[in-house]
Amino acid sequence: MNLMTLQRYKNELIVLLALLFALSAFFYKLSQNSYVKENRTEISKKISEINTILTLKEQWGGKGLGSKVATLKTVVKSSKVQSFNKKSKKLIASYKELTGSELTKLTNKLINLPVQITNLNVQQRSKNKYTMEFTCKW
Amino acid sequence: MDKNNKRLFIHRDMKPVTLENSVEIILTPQFYTFIRETLEIRFAYQAKQIAASLFDDYLDHATEYQYHVNKCQDQWCFFAYNIEEIDQFLESVGIEKHRVSKIYFAQELESALAEPVLLSEQNILQTIDGTVTLIPRQLMENDMEFNQLNIANEKLSSGITMGASLNSFISLKETILLSSLLCILGAIFIVEGTRIKSSVANDEALVSELLKKHPRYDDSDFRMTLLNKYQPIKKHEISKRQTIKEISKLLSTKSQLINLTIDKKNIKATIKASDSNVAKQVTRNANAKKLKNSNSGLDVKVEKRI
Numbered sequence: 001m002n003l004m005t006l007q008r009y010k011n012e013l014i015v016l017l018a019l020l021f022a023l024s025a026f027f028y029k030l031s032q033n034s035y036v037k038e039n040r041t042e043i044s045k046k047i048s049e050i051n052t053i054l055t056l057k058e059q060w061g062g063k064g065l066g067s068k069v070a071t072l073k074t075v076v077k078s079s080k081v082q083s084f085n086k087k088s089k090k091l092i093a094s095y096k097e098l099t100g101s102e103l104t105k106l107t108n109k110l111i112n113l114p115v116q117i118t119n120l121n122v123q124q125r126s127k128n129k130y131t132m133e134f135t136c137k138w
Numbered sequence: 139m140d141k142n143n144k145r146l147f148i149h150r151d152m153k154p155v156t157l158e159n160s161v162e163i164i165l166t167p168q169f170y171t172f173i174r175e176t177l178e179i180r181f182a183y184q185a186k187q188i189a190a191s192l193f194d195d196y197l198d199h200a201t202e203y204q205y206h207v208n209k210c211q212d213q214w215c216f217f218a219y220n221i222e223e224i225d226q227f228l229e230s231v232g233i234e235k236h237r238v239s240k241i242y243f244a245q246e247l248e249s250a251l252a253e254p255v256l257l258s259e260q261n262i263l264q265t266i267d268g269t270v271t272l273i274p275r276q277l278m279e280n281d282m283e284f285n286q287l288n289i290a291n292e293k294l295s296s297g298i299t300m301g302a303s304l305n306s307f308i309s310l311k312e313t314i315l316l317s318s319l320l321c322i323l324g325a326i327f328i329v330e331g332t333r334i335k336s337s338v339a340n341d342e343a344l345v346s347e348l349l350k351k352h353p354r355y356d357d358s359d360f361r362m363t364l365l366n367k368y369q370p371i372k373k374h375e376i377s378k379r380q381t382i383k384e385i386s387k388l389l390s391t392k393s394q395l396i397n398l399t400i401d402k403k404n405i406k407a408t409i410k411a412s413d414s415n416v417a418k419q420v421t422r423n424a425n426a427k428k429l430k431n432s433n434s435g436l437d438v439k440v441e442k443r444i
Contacts, residue, residue, distance in 0.1 A: 011313040018320035025327035032331040036338050043341045049361045050348045056368035060375075100394075104386070111379040116371055120400035130395075 059114050065089075065138045068113055075109050076102050082131075091115075094133040096125075103130045110134065145289045146233075147244070148224070149272070151258045154232040160239040162297070164247070164289060166263060167272050169227070170219040171196055172245055174268070177214050182207050183310075185214045193218045206243070208296035217243050221300070240297040244270045250292050253285035254278070374444050381405045381442045384427045388440065392416045396437065404443055411436045 069091050073084045080102070082094040095106065103122065110117065119135040144159065149166040173192055179185050189205035197203055197218055206217040225235055244251070244263060247270060254264040254273070262273050262284065308316070349356050378400060385407045389395055393416055396408040411417035413436070420438045424431040429440040 009307075011308040011310060014313050015308055015316045015320070018317035018324070022320040022324040022327065025324035025331070029327040029331035029334065032335045036334050040338050040341070043338060043345055046345055046358075046361075047341060047348065049358075049365060050345075050352065050355050053355065053361060053364045053368065054352075056372060057364070060368055060371050103395075107382065107386075111382055114375075116375055117378055117400055118402070120398065122395065122398040124394065124396045128394075134400075 060116070061089075061138060065113070065115065069115060069136070069138070072106070072109060072113075075106050090135070090137040092133075092135045094131070096131050098130040098132055100128050100130070103132060106132060110136070114138070145242075145292075145294075147257060147263070147289065148227070148231075149257055149261060150227075151260050152231055154230075156232060157234070157237045160237050161233065162240040162242065162294070163228070163233070163238055164242045164244050164294070165219065165224065166244050166257065167270060169224055170217045170243055172243070172269060173216045173218075174210065174213050175216065176212065179214065182209065185216070189216050189218070192216055206296075206298050210245075210248075215245060217245070225300070235300050238300050240294075240299060242294045242297045246294050246296060247287075247289070247292055250287055251285075254282065255287045256284040377442075377444055378405060381429075381444075384429065385409075385440060387427075388420050388423050388438075390416075393420050393438075402444075404441060406439065406441045409438045409440065411438060 066086070066089070070086065072091070072093060073081055076095060076098060080095050080097050082096045083092070085092045098106065107122075113136075115136040115138045117134060117136050119133075121131075121133045123131050125131055145162045145164060146155070147166055148163045148169060150168050171193060173196070175192065177185065177188075179188075185207040186205060189207055190203075193203065193205070193216070201220055202222070203218045204221050206219070208215050224241070228235060228238065248265050248268060251263055251265045251270050254262045256275070257263045257272070260275055262275050262278060264271060264273055266273075354360055382398075382400075382405070385395075385398065385405075388409055392412040393409050396410050398407040399405070409420055411420055417433060417436050417438055421431055421433060424438065424440045429442050431438055431440045433439075
């Protein structure tokens with residue numbers, strides 16, 4: 001294509017270039033659109049998963065739970081604490097001669113702690129006297 | 139024309155030439171029609187718009203003409219020419235069109251041609267009443283002296299190119315309009331695309347920040363492992379606590395807890411009612427809370443699978 005032909009179709013070339021620019025821009029927009037469509041769900045899912053893991057880890061295995069669990073020993077009189085074995089991240093405890101209100105207090109305290117109650121056994125020994133045994137871990 | 143002369147007069151009775159370099163050609167009036175007008179117009183493009191109508195009475199409507207306009211002193215000079223005709227003639231005298239770098243009109247040499255110039259054996263070129271005219275030599279006196287014009291030294295400014303003379307399918311006005319619209323459209327698309335991309339930028343930044351603190355969480359398998367570990371814990375523990383609360387709501391001064399056990403799969407409790415009505419009430423409440431229950435006298439056993 002020589003210079004003369006280029007000059008003859010100068011107008012058409014300008015329009016063609018502008019058209020190419022508009023088309024490229026359009027495809028750029030389309031590519032961005034599909035990129036966002038593909039990635040938005042994945043990114044949101046990733047954020048949600050990471051946040052959920054962080055929350056769950058903090059809630060069900062956070063630091064400082066050991067000391068909170070230790071407070072279960074002082075909820076009732078020490079004479080009523082039959083055994084209280086806290087090892088690593090596990091607690092085995094048993095209580096005796098608990099009144100109804102003490103049982104309620106101890107149970108509420110236990111269920112309000114973010115620990116896994118693997119075993120619980122409450123037995124009425126006589127009227128308004130209970131024993132309680134439980135095992136929990138975190 | 140000598141080898142150094144890059145300009146050439148184009149007239150019908152010129153001899154064929156051989157060119158090695160590009161050349162500027164000066165059209166004699168044989169190849170154009172000239173009109174000079176005094177018009178209240180400021181710009182050349184405005185003058186060009188009315189050029190065709192000015193030549194209406196002078197030109198053959200069957201032929202397609204191109205127009206050139208330039209300002210000459212206080213007037214406008216209009217030229218109408220047929221580029222196809224010029225092109226064909228140039229070819230016939232051995233001038234390839236790609237060799238033609240510029241086309242000028244002899245009218246531009248108005249002053250230089252005040253004295254006659256011998257163009258060929260048959261014709262002379264001279265300005266008559268301000269218009270460069272081709273005159274048959276036979277009309278002139280035999281002993282007439284001709285001016286020796288060196289066209290290479292003449293200042294020519296209002297030239298056109300071969301390509302620009304040929305008609306485009308799209309006019310300049312349409313070109314400007316279309317190109318502007320397309321460019322605006324393109325710019326809108328780019329802005330839109332950038333805006334769309336930036337809509338996830340915040341989320342991407344948040345992910346980067348989280349992964350910077352916890353790089354191991356980038357692995358989806360690792361995340362799933364942790365979720366599979368902690369989500370059941372949450373679900374089971376919440377269920378246990380909820381059930382304990384529901385069982386405690388079954389208790390009253392007339393119904394006492396006999397036992398409560400939690401193991402890996404079940405939560406079981408036995409509640410002793412003070413009379414059969416209370417036992418029925420406990421059963422109804424247990425049913426309402428969707429706790430599996432059974433009666434044995436005044437003892438109501440409730441159970442829930444974790």
